[in-house]
Amino acid sequence: MIEFMRRFLNLDRRIIYAIVFFCVLLPLIYPIRAKFTPTEEVKRAYNAIEALEPGSAIIISCDYGPSTMPENYTFYVALLHQCFRKQLRPIILTLVDYGPGLCLRGLKEVLESKDSQGKLLYPDRQAGRDYVFLGFKPGSTSVMLGIGQSFTATFPNDYQNQPTTTMPIFREITALGDCKYIVDIAAVGLPEFWLPYASAREKVPMSVNCTAVSVAQYYPYYTAGQFQGLVGGMKGSAEFETLVGMEQITGKIPDATRGMPAQNAVHIFIVLSIILANVMHISVRRADLSARRAG
């Protein structure tokens, strides 16, 4: 038995990889609906945006790439649906060079979404008036400080090369201080820069969507009230999708929600393997100790 435990503790990594592979694959092929309720952090982020008045400008900074799409892109799409439904005016930009492609993709997906009758959900949304995608600019903090002074000076053209000075949206929303909210969708450490350089400086409240790995480091800001809401990981995005009502809007299970059973399975496997490995480790250690005492 002890020999078996010793061999188990030195299990080939490839067996672990195979088990993880099947834990992810099988729930995606045979989906089981996972029930969950939105947590307080996500509800606060949702309610803060719901409380904005129609016509308010909201900055959405998409600081993520393809690698964190399940956690960030799903939230981005749900957020755009909420913004357009509430007739808010999203000002979308990205501070990472691989961001524009996904921003454009999400915007296109939302603007082209149709209801059950085949009619466009948001037919009259016009770029430059109801929303604007400013694209990417290098500099991170410089861009934040720049838009705190003036949008049009920092971004003379939008992503489609249209001059921002002639856009109706920038006639009244001239700088960051005129916006009512900031949402940072981040896979990198940029929320910690958005806070002092934008949110606190211009007194605009903000919420953050981040990966599950980095959510723990943003809790101090959330508990201090510097981030109004914190949507962490794929589960946070799934909760946000539930609050926005993505399933009713799109008519199918949204992506983050669909990934919950797979995440469930992998987490359970990892926890069980940790517990099992520790039980075996303690047993082997005890056996070695008694063997040393006896011999």
Add this chain to the structure above:
Amino acid sequence: MTRVAFPMLCCLLLALPLGALAQEPAAGAGAAAPAAATPPPAAAEQPASGAPPAAPAAPDAVTGATPPGTHQVVPQPSNTLLMDRPSDDGTALLIIFNLIGTETTRIGAGVLLDGTWYRCTLRPGLLATLPTKADLPGYFGWRPPNPEAKVLTIDRYTKTNAAGEPESVPFEKDHEYTVRLVVVEGEQFEGFELGTTRTKEQWFNLAGANSLILSVLFAVVIMSFIYAARRNPNLFIRRIQGLEAVDEAIGRATEMGKPVLHINGLDPLSTLSTIAAVNILGRIARRVANYESDLLVPCFDPVVMTVSQEVVKNAYLEAGRPDAYREDKIFFLTDQQFSYVASVCGIMMREKPAANFLLGYFYAEALMLAETGSSTGAIQIAGTDALAQLPFFVTTCDYTLIGEELYAASAYLSREPMLLGSLKGQDVGKAFVMLIIVLGTVFSTVGMLVAQPGAMTGFDWDWITHLLSPLM
């Protein structure tokens, strides 16, 4: 002890008058009482909600009562005040007022220019969303009179340009503006003239005074410790296990005839953790040169690569082994995260370094690097201030430098007086922050427990709660 206590005492003493300094500044002229029901305003000031409403019935001139058959819908503001916004560039005014409204009461403002009223707010905002004086301690201090008063900031007005389009015009500094407050309730609205005031530009942001004083004091403490360390270089630093193991790791690599791998993290040189990592690289390179071992430094950023090459070259020079320096051992791979990781993992599997130093700022690839290194049997010393990656390093590496231990490493390894002095200065700063946290917690708790001012001993505990607030 004096060196520690004196700066802390200065900070505490300075905090006391700061609470009094951030007072409500003298108001501008024109704190007019709200006018009686005014005639319908000009077209420039229509509320966003709809067509111009009918003019409200005028109240009785003597009693102020509304005529029978009419209903005074629009709530009346009181204690109104128009003032220049403090600590700004002179392009904004503040309107302060008390108003008991409903959930649908909206507030706007207008400015009179050349006989025409112009809107300051395109859409009147909900009363409930406006901040109060208590929400803006930077302007009004921590204990303002009338803390529940609402504050509306106005910094521009909207006019129609030659093309017939609305145009937002910002306020100018040192300019007089006549302002009215507009209260909208449903279809009804009413304007209340507040008088005239002048915008003024300030040259110092009073709200930032406390952080300026603290940062200057902190700088003085650091500098004084640096100069003190020059006189007495034997300053004590506690043992940091990860750094004690550096020699052991390099020695192991030398015995095994395998190279030492050093990674400076994935951030550019503008990040302080990368600077700290490059600093440590210099120390490690000197030891590697002394032990005649091999050093590999794959870089994520070309600027970091250039600086690393210089640092290592100097280190070899100082160790008296300039001939052993090979520039191609410090190389740039790619600036794409996972391409870099794949490359480095490949290097680890092929070269099988005996010691891995993972120092700097890391992202998601931290675990991949550490796991691969661990699978090759190398001794791993990691150090990062990326809080999200610390757990991965702690579980997979032999030694981990957490947060500021990475910054302390260069001082620890070199024992240079200037670096040691700076470290001691940081410790004083930390001790001060710890003291403030404890005192602030105690005072806040006492202030909360004794809710009524002067309930226990006739003393205003609320003042004590806010004593240390300017420092936070």
Add this chain to the structure above:
Amino acid sequence: MQFLKRRLPVIIAFCAGMVFWVQYYVPSQASQDLLETFTASWAIILFGAAFILGVLSAIEHHWTKITLKKAGYGYSLVALLVFGTMILSGWFPAQPSIRLGGAAPTLSWGMLAATLCLLIGIVSAVSYLLGGNGERRYSRGMTALVFLILGAVGAFVIQPLASGYMLLWKVSNPAFIGQTIKPDSMFMWFFDHCFVPLDSTMFSLLAFYIASAAFRAFRARSFEATALLISGCLVMIGRVPLGEQLILIPKGVLVSWYTAYLHLVNLPVPPDLATTLADLNITSIAGWILNSPNSAAQRGILLGVILSQVAISLRIMFGIERTYMGGGE
């Protein structure tokens, strides 16, 4: 020379640091204008220049590997080809119409190949002209000639005859601004069908690494390791839907306990107690761990890190720390 290399950077660092430290506390118009000028213009230009530096360094690194035929130089060849393809496809906007001498040229596969040949030809020609040893120089020259001929013929003869457009554009054309990426363009095709799946795949490897690291390294060797282990497991389960289903104490029991406690201490029972309390499940425990002990620990580390960063910044500003210049102090 010593002044330029050693002293001038320190002076610049000091002046820039002091100016922007003071700027934060001065709200005047002049101060805001300075900040706007710096952030909207200089800083963005500098960061853009850093990008170019990174790109040129990457090209130089791979080119050196190819020319010296180091181990794995084939991968460098692939890297440069893909690099050139992405740049070219980003420079040409996608317009649905194809017209000879039209306002915006389009990029077909043939044109892409021709332009790549031209680029390789130009680079080879430059390295031929810059010199080198006899045999390599000869092969570089031949490579330059072949690719230049192929590229020129393809771009200026074959393509116009086959598709009706020419490789001609104005300098003021938006192609050079690089902000004309259309959703149906070749660039977006490469992005959606190559970059996105590859990047996602690399990141998803982490799941496997985490599983194997957790199995191998998470051992309860000491008190701290055990605490890390238990809290890690609780947070892992709490952050998935299963955590809500694992109820430790149901809401009804909590309500009755709390009501009994309030009766014991003679305090009134709030009428909305049943709605404010919830089941004590793994998710709520995970939430408490993240909100309380985790926040406290993160704050502690953060405070230390921030103070260190302030100290290092001061050292850089006052010239005590000169690592960024390379070499010793």
